[in-house]
Structure formats: C-alpha cells, structure tokens
Amino acid sequence: MSDFQTSTHRAKWIFTPQELIEKYKAANRRAIQTLEKYGTTQMEVDVDGSFSYPEPQINAKDNTEKHSRSKPLSIEEEHSMRVFYENKLREVCSAFYFPNKIQATALLYFKRFYLQWSVMEHHPKNIMLTCVYGACKIEENHVSAEELGKGISQDHQMILNYEMIVYQGLEFDLIVYAPYRPLEGFINDMEEFCQAKNGQLQMLKDLHETARMEVDKIMLTDAPLLFPPGQLALAALLSANKMHRVVDFDRYLTSILSRQNSAHTISELIESLNSIDSWVMKYKFPSEKDMKHINRKLKSCWGHNSHDESKKREKKSKHKSKSSNEMQNGP
Amino acid sequence: MGDGNTTTNRGGSGTSNNSEKPEWLQQYNLIGKIGEGTYGLVFLARIKSPTNRGKSIAIKKFKQSKDGDGVSPTAIREIMLLREITHENVVKLVNVHINHADMSLYLAFDYAEYDLYEIIRHHRDKVNHTINSYTVKSLLWQLLNGLNYLHSNWIIHRDLKPSNILVMGDGEEQGVVKIADFGLARIYQAPLKFLSENGVVVTIWYRAPELLLGAKHYTSAVDMWAVGCIFAELLTLKPLFQGAEAKSTQNPFQLDQLDKIFKILGHPTLEKWPTLASLPHWQSDSQHIQGHKYETNGLHSVVHLSPKSPAYDLLSKMLEYDPRKRITAAQALEHEYFRIEPLPGRNALVPSQPGEKVVNYPTRPVDSNTDFEGTTALQPPQPASGNPGPGNMGISNRNVPRPMPGVGMQRMQPQGMMAYNFPPQAGAAGGMNPSNIPMQRGMAAQAHQQQQLRRKDPGMGMPGYPPQQKSRRL
Numbered sequence: 001m002s003d004f005q006t007s008t009h010r011a012k013w014i015f016t017p018q019e020l021i022e023k024y025k026a027a028n029r030r031a032i033q034t035l036e037k038y039g040t041t042q043m044e045v046d047v048d049g050s051f052s053y054p055e056p057q058i059n060a061k062d063n064t065e066k067h068s069r070s071k072p073l074s075i076e077e078e079h080s081m082r083v084f085y086e087n088k089l090r091e092v093c094s095a096f097y098f099p100n101k102i103q104a105t106a107l108l109y110f111k112r113f114y115l116q117w118s119v120m121e122h123h124p125k126n127i128m129l130t131c132v133y134g135a136c137k138i139e140e141n142h143v144s145a146e147e148l149g150k151g152i153s154q155d156h157q158m159i160l161n162y163e164m165i166v167y168q169g170l171e172f173d174l175i176v177y178a179p180y181r182p183l184e185g186f187i188n189d190m191e192e193f194c195q196a197k198n199g200q201l202q203m204l205k206d207l208h209e210t211a212r213m214e215v216d217k218i219m220l221t222d223a224p225l226l227f228p229p230g231q232l233a234l235a236a237l238l239s240a241n242k243m244h245r246v247v248d249f250d251r252y253l254t255s256i257l258s259r260q261n262s263a264h265t266i267s268e269l270i271e272s273l274n275s276i277d278s279w280v281m282k283y284k285f286p287s288e289k290d291m292k293h294i295n296r297k298l299k300s301c302w303g304h305n306s307h308d309e310s311k312k313r314e315k316k317s318k319h320k321s322k323s324s325n326e327m328q329n330g331p
Numbered sequence: 332m333g334d335g336n337t338t339t340n341r342g343g344s345g346t347s348n349n350s351e352k353p354e355w356l357q358q359y360n361l362i363g364k365i366g367e368g369t370y371g372l373v374f375l376a377r378i379k380s381p382t383n384r385g386k387s388i389a390i391k392k393f394k395q396s397k398d399g400d401g402v403s404p405t406a407i408r409e410i411m412l413l414r415e416i417t418h419e420n421v422v423k424l425v426n427v428h429i430n431h432a433d434m435s436l437y438l439a440f441d442y443a444e445y446d447l448y449e450i451i452r453h454h455r456d457k458v459n460h461t462i463n464s465y466t467v468k469s470l471l472w473q474l475l476n477g478l479n480y481l482h483s484n485w486i487i488h489r490d491l492k493p494s495n496i497l498v499m500g501d502g503e504e505q506g507v508v509k510i511a512d513f514g515l516a517r518i519y520q521a522p523l524k525f526l527s528e529n530g531v532v533v534t535i536w537y538r539a540p541e542l543l544l545g546a547k548h549y550t551s552a553v554d555m556w557a558v559g560c561i562f563a564e565l566l567t568l569k570p571l572f573q574g575a576e577a578k579s580t581q582n583p584f585q586l587d588q589l590d591k592i593f594k595i596l597g598h599p600t601l602e603k604w605p606t607l608a609s610l611p612h613w614q615s616d617s618q619h620i621q622g623h624k625y626e627t628n629g630l631h632s633v634v635h636l637s638p639k640s641p642a643y644d645l646l647s648k649m650l651e652y653d654p655r656k657r658i659t660a661a662q663a664l665e666h667e668y669f670r671i672e673p674l675p676g677r678n679a680l681v682p683s684q685p686g687e688k689v690v691n692y693p694t695r696p697v698d699s700n701t702d703f704e705g706t707t708a709l710q711p712p713q714p715a716s717g718n719p720g721p722g723n724m725g726i727s728n729r730n731v732p733r734p735m736p737g738v739g740m741q742r743m744q745p746q747g748m749m750a751y752n753f754p755p756q757a758g759a760a761g762g763m764n765p766s767n768i769p770m771q772r773g774m775a776a777q778a779h780q781q782q783q784l785r786r787k788d789p790g791m792g793m794p795g796y797p798p799q800q801k802s803r804r805l
Binding site for chain 1: 399400401402404407408410411412414415417427429431434484517
C-alpha cells in the first residue's frame with residue numbers, strides 16, 4: 001500500500017479536536033439554516049446520483065407554522081445518531097463476514113462523510129450502507145449493491161444513488177489506513193523485543209487478541225479522525241497490556257522511539273495514547289429512549305408526517321418497537 | 332482538509348435547464364477524441380483560464396459500469412491510486428469531473444504527446460532505423476524509475492505495455508516518461524483475495540510466465556517481465572513474444588504465448604525455477620507443455636546484442652523465469668548498463684550527440700468530430716468560466732482499440748456536472764500530526780522483506796538520475 005507518510009489520510013484527514021468540533025458545528029448550522037429556509041433539511045437524491053434542496057415553501061404562513069414543529073437536532077444528537085449507525089455498520093459487516101479491514105474502511109468513510117454533512121441532510125442509514133458498499137469496492141471484495149441490499153432487506157438502488165455523493169464527500173481520498181496492520185507489526189516487533197520464548201509467544205498472541213478488540217472499540221470513537229493509525233494501534237496495545245502484563249510498555253515505547261529517530265518524546269507519545277484511551281472511556285451508546293426521541297425529531301426535520309398529524313399517529317401506533325428495529329423501518 | 336470544493340459543489344444540480352455546456356466543461360476547449368479503450372474514451376482539451384491558457388489536458392471518460400453496479404470500479408481504482416502517488420515518471424491526476432446524468436467520471440491529466448507504441452511504430456514503419464541508444468536507455472531508465480516508485484509504494488501496475496508508457500512532447504517536461512493507465516493496478520499488501528481472482532491482466536505479449544502458468548499469487552516481478560519485453564521491443568522495434576491469444580473461455584491457457592517465450596529463452600527447468608512444479612498449468616500439463624523442448628537460449632541473437640554486453644545482461648535478468656530471481660526495478664536502476672555511455676537523461680527525445688538528427692515523431696491523431704461524449708459535432712467555444720485547472724500531465728488510452736458500444740450514447744445533462752479540483756498538495760491543511768509512527772508497513776509484513784529493502788533505496792520518489800561522476804567507470 002502506498003505509504004502513510006505521503007498519504008492523503010495523513011495530509012488531509014487527521015484533525016485537532018478543535019477542528020473536529022468546528023466541522024460538526026458548521027454542518028449542523030448549515031442544516032438548521034436549510035430547515036429555516038426550506039422547511040426541510042433532507043437533500044433530495046435522484047436516481048442519477050445528483051442532489052438538490054427541495055423547492056422553497058411558498059406559503060410563508062404555513063411555513064412558519066411547520067417550522068415551529070420542526071426542531072433541528074443538536075450537535076450531541078447528531079453525534080448519537082452517528083454512534084448508533086456506526087454500530088449498525090459493524091453489524092452489517094459482521095453479517096457478511098467481511099474482514100475487519102473493510103469494516104474499518106467503511107467506518108472511516110462514514111466518519112469522514114459526516115464531517116462534511118449533517119445527519120439531517122443525508123440519512124445515516126443510507127450513508128452507512130453506501131460506505132460499506134464503497135469499502136468493498138475499494139478493498140477488492142466486490143459485493144454487488146443488489147447482494148448487499150438483499151442481505152439486509154434494503155433497497156439497493158438507494159445505495160447506488162448515494163455512491164457518487166459519498167465518494168465526493170470523501171473528496172475521492174479512498175485509501176485509508178486502519179490500525180489492524182500496524183498492530184500486527186507491533187506484535188511481531190514485540191516478539192523480537194522480548195526475545196519471546198514459547199510461553200511468551202502465547203502471551204503475545206493473547207495480547208494481540210485483546211488489542212484487536214481494543215482497536216475495534218477505538219474505531220467507534222472519534223479517535224481515528226484525530227490520531228494516525230500507528231498510535232491507535234499502540235493505544236490498543238497499551239490498554240491490552242494493562243490486562244496481560246506481557247511487556248514493560250514504557251521500555252518498549254522508548255525502544256521504538258529510539259529506533260525511529262523520532263523527534264517526539266516519550267511523554268508526548270504517552271499523552272497521545274492516554275488521550276486515545278480517554279476517547280474510549282467516554283464512549284457512550286445512546287439509549288433506546290434517546291434514539292426514539294432523536295428519530296422523531298429527525299423525521300420532523302424532513303417534513304415527514306408533519307403535514308398530516310393523523311397519519312403520523314397512525315404510523316406511530318403501528319410501529320411501536322421502531323427504534324429497536326431501525327434497520328428495517330428507517331424512513 | 333483545505334479543500335473548499337465540497338461546499339461549492341454542494342447542491343450542484345442547480346436549476347439551470349438550458350442546453351449550456353456544463354460548468355466544468357467550460358474551462359476547456361475541446362480539441363477532439365484521441366483514443367478509446369475498454370473503459371471509455373480519451374479526449375484532448377486545452378485550458379482556457381489565463382493562468383494556464385492553452386495548456387493541453389487529456390480527459391479520460393469512464394463509462395459507468397455496465398452491470399448496473401454503480402460507479403466504474405476501474406475508474407475508482409485509478410482515482411484512488413493516483414490520489415496517493417506523485418512521481419515525475421507517473422501520470423498525475425489533476426481533476427475529476429462527475430457527470431451525474433449518466434454516472435460517468437471524467438479524469439483530467441496533463442497531456443502527453445507521444446507513447447512508446449507510437450514511437451516504436453514510427454521507427455519501424457517510417458524512419459526505418461532503430462531508436463538511438465541514448466533514447467532507449469533514457470526511456471528505460473525513466474520507466475524503471477517510475478516503476479520503482481510504484482513498487483516501493485506497494486502498487487503493481489499489471490498492465491505495462493508500450494501504449495501505456497507515455498512521453499511528454501514540447502515544453503518543460505519534454506521527453507519525460509510517464510507511466511499511465513492504472514485501471515488494472517493493484518495494491519498488493521495483504522491482499523484479501525488471491526490477486527488472480529480479479530480476472531485476466533496484462534496484454535498477453537507482456538504477460539509474465541508465472542501468470543501464463545496459472546500462478547495464484549503474483550508480485551511486482553510481473554511488471555519487470557513486461558519491462559523486459561518493452562526493452563527488447565525498443566531495441567528491435569518488434570514485440571519480443573508475439574503469441575496468438577487464445578480466447579475460448581474465461582481465462583484460457585495461453586499455450587502459444589508460452590511457446591513463443593520458450594522458443595526464445597529455452598525451456599524453463601525445475602533446476603532454475605524450483606517453484607515451477609507447483610504452478611497449476613505446469614503441474615496438470617494438460618497441453619503437454621513439459622514435453623516441448625527448446626534447449627537453448629537465443630535471446631541475444633533475437634535482440635542483436637552481444638551476450639557479454641551490459642544491455643544484454645540487464646535484459647536477461649528482467650526476463651528471468653523465476654519471479655523470485657528476476658531483477659527488481661531498484662536493482663535494475665543500479666545496473667551497469669545505466670553507468671556506461673551514453674548516460675540516460677531526463678529528456679529522452681533530444682539527440683545524445685551534437686549533430687545527430689532529431690526524430691520528429693508524429694503527433695497524436697485527433698478526431699475533432701466528436702464532443703465529450705464521443706458522439707456529435709464539436710460545440711462552439713463558450714466564454715471561459717469556472718476554476719482554473721491547476722495541473723499537469725497526460726494520458727492516452729490506446730489499448731488495442733476495441734469497439735465500445737454504448738459509450739457516449741447517452742445525452743449529457745449539463746446540470747448534473749460537478750467539478751473536482753484537487754489541491755496541488757494538501758499538506759498545509761492537515762493540522763497536527765503528532766508523532767506519526769511510520770509503522771504502517773515498516774514493521775508489518777515480514778513476508779515482504781524484499782520490498783522493504785526496496786524502500787530503503789534512496790531517491791525513491793525523487794526524480795534523480797544516476798550520478799554522473801560515478802558512471803564513468805571505464
């Protein structure tokens with residue numbers, strides 16, 4: 001694979017926490033403005049993949065009335081929505097037994113896409129599926145949109161409609177670096193570092209296994225937008241090592257830094273690793289109740305049902321367990 | 332990220348319903364069609380904007396994938412690879428335009444006037460004498476230089492052939508080689524699938540013997556085989572192994588191609604190529620390939636080189652049967668051939684000796700009777716607007732020309748177009764990059780040690796030429 005050092009991933013897609021907040025704010029703000037102007041936030045996507053805002057509402061009075069009912073999502077609610085669908089993304093990938101590289105690529109696509117767009121503008125369910133589809137294409141594990149759609153009872157035409165929009169949102173930077181491979185590299189390196197004998201080799205295997213699960217956790221946070229994959233892998237190893245106690249981690253870090261002639265000090269590195277860990281610690285999956293509430297708000301943003309209260313009520317009673325089954329009943 | 336285009340592109344479908352040219356197209360004057368291949372058409376256009384006025388751009392149009400499965404994977408693969416790589420001897424993608432109307436992609440490259448296919452043909456059919464040794468050596472050196480860069484970035488081209496090796500015409504980069512057409516290129520680190528499952532690759536004349544024998548895993552060595560074939564073709568003006576392609580089934584066994592190779596290089600033996608025994612077609616021996624017996628290697632007489640010459644030594648190392656013993660691009664660049672007179676240079680097309688005649692290669696034929704879809708007559712020029720195209724480079728796509736039913740038959744709807752300007756190099760935007768630990772592959776993949784060695788080769792990614800002083804060793 002091309003080199004991370006010269007990659008678009010490194011040059012364009014690793015941010016400071018502040019930059020990230022600004023991006024989420026900007027997307028949210030823009031969606032709210034759209035809502036005010038057009039009465040809906042959802043972009044209309046045509047079969048040919050082009051998209052547009054809906055026509056502005058003509059009846060101003062009616063408009064105002066509607067807006068009073070359409071409450072935009074807050075930045076936090078958008079975040080919950082992304083967290084929810086990132087988990088769905090993982091479920092889809094597991095259902096298809098995709099390798100973790102594909103899952104990681106799809107996750108990164110999803111995260112990057114929503115740096116440009118608000119979830120109020122493009123429904124995360126559609127984007128999530130399209131990201132999985134695109135990741136398969138890029139990682140040479142081609143699955144047809146039809147197959148993918150069928151496997152999860154979703155309309156595959158929607159995936160095709162969104163494909164180009166997703167690539168554009170990603171600015172065509174489609175090669176992404178996941179932490180799984182550097183993790184393997186570190187494990188191999190540790191074997192040498194510890195001059196591992198039989199017993200220790202098994203311990204390193206266990207360490208690897210735990211660290212892989214730690215990487216899975218990290219991938220669901222914002223950390224992959226903030227740190228290079230090598231550091232994500234090290235952070236996973238650090239927390240896995242706390243459990244298994246296989247290596248003297250400080251000594252190991254010192255050793256790799258000295259071998260790399262790194263300009264960074266060990267304390268800087270440890271700070272980064274701790275910061276990654278704190279992202280994992282504060283990760284929170286939204287409750288079913290929260291999701292119900294957010295989904296209701298999101299629907300109103302899209303003007304669904306708002307013109308017909310009775311219909312809305314009817315629909316509601318029909319799908320009582322809606323939020324728990326979002327995949328099947330998404331708008 | 333530092334790319335404001337996303338915002339300007341947003342909601343790009345707009346409301347204009349008139350028949351104006353799409354905005355992205357208005358930044359170019361279309362000159363005409365210059366090529367067509369399996370994946371689409373290639374056009375020549377000139378930039379209108381004052382900053383780069385008149386600069387020639389090659390625009391490669393990809394038709395949408397036919398099976399109704401979204402954006403062409405070939406186009407996507409080419410874009411994703413070219414987005415990540417920058418090298419003097421590799422074409423550079425400067426712009427991507429999207430036509431939403433038919434989901435097609437237009438890739439803009441700097442235009443290259445020549446390619447090795449045309450240069451060789453011109454010498455064979457018109458000039459009637461071989462290409463001078465300075466030019467051959469310079470072309471080969473630059474080709475290897477670009478390939479070394481690709482291989483050290485874990486990319487196998489897989490479709491190297493003379494028509495994919497471009498050479499720049501008049502201008503600052505005159506006579507500079509550009510490797511083009513990455514539609515079949517693959518990243519080969521930790522493939523999720525056997526690479527061979529991705530279908531047939533490489534025009535058979537340039538296909539490596541291990542592929543012909545059904546190897547499941549293959550390596551950057553397949554590109555080196557192709558370079559060897561191209562080197563020989565530069566010397567003799569004739570394809571070295573001109574086999575007749577078997578086309579019966581999906582991925583037929585190319586007996587004739589192997590026979591052509593064996594006839595010139597002699598039969599491979601298990602002694603020289605131990606893993607030969609494990610290759611499917613050799614093992615099954617269904618067509619009695621083991622039975623064919625060509626004992627001697629007649630390569631030197633085919634290419635008219637003394638078996639003791641450095642040129643022959645290099646060529647025979649590129650055409651080594653065993654892919655593991657085949658010379659790598661990095662090793663080839665260090666070969667003695669490049670250290671003796673005439674030394675390779677950046678402009679392959681200037682005469683090496685004062686007073687030597689310059690060969691005037693023909694410019695690319697342009698079919699000016701098409702529009703960007705390859706159908707109707709050229710539209711009159713429109714007033715310039717839109718973004719200045721920043722870039723440079725060219726591309727051709729003259730594969731074996733194949734008919735392309737369907738391409739350009741759809742009417743292009745102007746409102747769906749979106750331009751995609753890539754920032755020259757996006758480094759400024761990233762913000763922090765706290766201690767980037769270059770572990771990405773350095774420590775992984777012990778299996779690729781050979782490549783790791785290549786990576787250490789200095790000069791990778793830096794256009795440079797063999798040091799002059801060193802080379803005068805005689």
